[in-house]
Amino acid sequence: MGNPLMITGHTRLAAVLASPISHSLSPLIHNTAFELLGIDAVYLAFDITADQLEEAFAAVKLFNLLGCNLSMPNKLRGFELVDEHSLEAKLIGSINTVVQKNGCLTGYNTDGIGFINNLKAEGVEVARKKIIVFGAGGAGLAIIVQAALEGAEELIVVTRDSNKIKSLVNKLREIQGSTACTLKRISLADSEKVFEAMSDSDILINTTSVGMEGNNVKEFLPNYDALHDRTIVVDIVYQPLETPLLSAARNKGCRTINGVGMLIHQAAVAFNLWTGKEMPINKVKEVLEFQGKC
Numbered sequence: 001m002g003n004p005l006m007i008t009g010h011t012r013l014a015a016v017l018a019s020p021i022s023h024s025l026s027p028l029i030h031n032t033a034f035e036l037l038g039i040d041a042v043y044l045a046f047d048i049t050a051d052q053l054e055e056a057f058a059a060v061k062l063f064n065l066l067g068c069n070l071s072m073p074n075k076l077r078g079f080e081l082v083d084e085h086s087l088e089a090k091l092i093g094s095i096n097t098v099v100q101k102n103g104c105l106t107g108y109n110t111d112g113i114g115f116i117n118n119l120k121a122e123g124v125e126v127a128r129k130k131i132i133v134f135g136a137g138g139a140g141l142a143i144i145v146q147a148a149l150e151g152a153e154e155l156i157v158v159t160r161d162s163n164k165i166k167s168l169v170n171k172l173r174e175i176q177g178s179t180a181c182t183l184k185r186i187s188l189a190d191s192e193k194v195f196e197a198m199s200d201s202d203i204l205i206n207t208t209s210v211g212m213e214g215n216n217v218k219e220f221l222p223n224y225d226a227l228h229d230r231t232i233v234v235d236i237v238y239q240p241l242e243t244p245l246l247s248a249a250r251n252k253g254c255r256t257i258n259g260v261g262m263l264i265h266q267a268a269v270a271f272n273l274w275t276g277k278e279m280p281i282n283k284v285k286e287v288l289e290f291q292g293k294c
Helices: 026-037 050-062 075-081 087-092 111-121 138-149 165-178 191-199 244-251 260-275 281-290
Strands: 012-018 041-047 067-070 097-101 104-108 130-134 154-159 182-187 203-206 232-235 255-257
Touching (some): 012 026, 050 067, 050 075, 097 260, 130 138, 138 154
Parallel strands (some): 203 232
Antiparallel strands (some): 097 104
């Protein structure tokens, strides 16, 4: 490790704004990286809801933060509040990272590239693959966009029925028009179509909060029998490390990947945006493993 953390008159601050937030590993990840690289900065977690975000952003400017991360439920509201957007954020329509410079807040979305970078680190490529994605919220849509850009052959997006379906379908058409990927949306309630899509997929991705500690919904897949041992099953939830989905998939002989790697890789992109330096990912992961976090 680098020099022990010492707060000085020059220490900069970064933060994660979300609710709930006590489970977050982001402070451990970023503070470890700051210490390893000898950067005079600290990273804290604040329990902030969407209706508090405008005031929080004013504080980000007032206190001259490096920036902040956003998690549920703030990614869409954050997109509306920042001063500028990166290109990928505009396409996705949500942000998870904010860079503050001279009072200007620029929103980025590092979820998609962080997810893909983690799969690559695990030896998994999405190019020419058939992928089924559960959920199309902030992180889900970012992953969908990035997978399409990376050359996925087909993306089947499974969501619950809601008044947001029309806008989602339009967004999927927009993504399809900008890539060579075929995108379709099916309803979670259509169990036959979901089963068929699961059976035909190379990669299954859960981008919802189902399975997270504190979430009372235990099941969301209509039939685990659709899983087969050729399917790679990925859950972006990282607490617990093995969700009900990953447990069922492992019992079916599937290769499984939890959400810790994505968290580290998306954090690395944000870290670079704030500091201009590369996060020492392998060393950060060693610290998390030592503490039993991954």
